Amino acid sequence: MQNFNRRRVYFTLLAALLLQLLPFSGIWLQIKPDFLLLALLFWLLRAPSICNIGIAWTAGVLMDLISGDLFGQNALAYSLTAFLAVMYQRRLILFTVLQQSVYVFLLLFVNQLILLLLKSFSGSEYFGWTYFVPSFTGIMFWYALLHSRLSVNIMARQQ
Template identity: 45%
Template sequence: MKPVKFSTFLFTMLVGLTFQLYPWSNTGIIIRPDFLLVIMIYWLLQAPYHCNIGWVWFAGLLVDLSTGSLLGQHALTFAVTAFLGLIYQRRLVLFNRWQLYLYVIFLFGAQRALILLLKLFAGGELPDWTYGLPVISDLILWQCMIIWFGELTRPKKL
């Protein structure tokens, strides 16, 4: 794991926001990954010296503003997810690839469950099963991040 420049971090965040703002069609929105969440969680675990809970929270706030939902909803869930991610952050090097996938799925799932809970409290209705689909596309995006910016687990040779 090479240290990452702060500018790289900011740039990926901007790219994530742009993708978040992309006008998704009806079918696209069902499978759209949570770009900012995946990118921020990746940096939180990979480069904790740049990205902390505050940054992830801020990204959540950006999502709130761009979706026009209640201000603070996504920010809250992002912050909680970031905290859950930080619990095992130092032990990640011991994980193998599949354990890491499982862990990440848990994180993304937790975020979706939390936002669902908040929306239900606010009087929303229960969505159908396709609500869980973005977790899969999140995982694909996660793999892309790993390919572009490096593994989180320890290389096998050491």
């Protein structure tokens, strides 16, 4: 049972990583949600003993690698966001889909804010308001996923 669970979590995370690796360009790159963070948050809220802050950190290092950023930027942002998710996890799991989505949106936003801070420290680059668009598309994706009960399918065989 335990192994089966783990495999499912890791498989979802791997799929999210592949989505992240898709060769987007132009406008699509700007609105592309952070699939990996969404998958992480999904499992952080549902299976915190399998998908913990360590996994979030590892995912962050992989993101640093594929984005070509300074090592540790995404890792720090992901682990802090994961901590915020785990802190209120017991309460959040009782919320409705909409209430949960609001909190997840805040988490996505905070993640981008941390990244923005780190990036402006390491090399000042101008960011317009469009920088935060992935948070909005991300939460739409999240809401659609939870609402379409696709996630129930993912969860169903886990019980």
